[in-house]
Amino acid sequence: MSHVILCKMCQKEVAPDKRADAIYCSDECRISAHHSEARRRNRERTSYERSIQTRFAAWLAAFEERLRRQAPENAIGYRAGLWCGRDYVWFPIVPVGRDAKGRSRGRLDINRRRATDEYFSLQPFEPPSVPLATLYQIRFISSVYPYPDMGEAGSFEEAIPYEIKMNNLPIDNIKALPVRRQRM
Ligand SMILES: [Zn+2]
Numbered sequence: 800m801s802h803v804i805l806c807k808m809c810q811k812e813v814a815p816d817k818r819a820d821a822i823y824c825s826d827e828c829r830i831s832a833h834h835s836e837a838r839r840r841n842r843e844r845t846s847y848e849r850s851i852q853t854r855f856a857a858w859l860a861a862f863e864e865r866l867r868r869q870a871p872e873n874a875i876g877y878r879a880g881l882w883c884g885r886d887y888v889w890f891p892i893v894p895v896g897r898d899a900k901g902r903s904r905g906r907l908d909i910n911r912r913r914a915t916d917e918y919f920s921l922q923p924f925e926p927p928s929v930p931l932a933t934l935y936q937i938r939f940i941s942s943v944y945p946y947p948d949m950g951e952a953g954s955f956e957e958a959i960p961y962e963i964k965m966n967n968l969p970i971d972n973i974k975a976l977p978v979r980r981q982r983m
Contacts, residue, residue, distance in 0.1 A: 808832045825854030843907065844964060851909065851961045858960055863924045869953040875942035875967070879935035879959065880929045883970055884977065887936060889948075890929050893917050894967065909963070918946065932962040933978040 804813040804821065808828035813821050823829040852859065866877060880887030893906045893915060905913040909926045918940040919925040925930070931933065937957050939949040 806843060812859075850964055851963075853907070855961055859926050862926075862957065862959075865957070866921060866924070869937075869955055870939055871949055871952045874921060874939035874949060874953070875944050875946065876916065876920045876925075876940040876941060877927075877937055878918050878948070879929055879937055879957075881929070881931065881933070881935055881970075881976075882978070888968070888970055889938075890927065890935075891917065891919060892965075892969070927959055928963050928965075929959050930962055930965040930968060931973055931976065931978065931980065932960055933980055934958050935978075 805811065806813055806824035806828050807822045808831055809824060811822045811824045817824075823832060870877070879890045881890065891906050891908075891914070894904050896904055898904055903915050905915045907928070908914045909928045911965055914925075919927050927935070936954060938954045939952060941947050941949050
């Protein structure tokens with residue numbers, strides 16, 4: 800057949816001796832297509848994450864109200880526990896270690912600003928930042944140093960309907976957890 804196939808990346812003709820199903824003219828084009836696909840997915844995720852507070856405004860308002868109703872006296876913040884089969888992994892996670900200037904690396908809040916608190920703040924309300932849209936155990940944190948977890952006091956379960964990509968989680972394969980994912 801003399802049917803001409805054009806490279807999906809550079810539009811040059813794919814040499815006829817290539818495999819019949821080739822869609823790229825070269826390895827370079829295949830790799831660069833792979834990279835641009837990764838960039839596209841990245842952009843999509845960033846714009847999704849930026850839209851969370853608008854998109855989930857009603858849920859966030861209801862969640863904030865529930866937190867205020869449930870919070871024991873002296874609670875300064877809360878955290879969200881993801882059940883991983885044997886134990887909870889609690890968010891937020893503040894990475895250990897310091898940067899080159901000796902400052903704590905901190906964590907990123909939902910606005911991608913650095914924060915060092917090991918809890919989400921109640922006042923002002925800080926929306927939770929979690930890596931998987933699913934069910935979490937919410938627990939309160941005492942305002943009294945060293946800010947212990949207040950255990951069952953006021954604790955409740957909540958399905959958080961959005962997720963934010965996080966690196967270096969202490970969970971092997973978060974997508975494989977036996978949890979029911981929320982509709983996004
Ligand atoms: Zn090409």
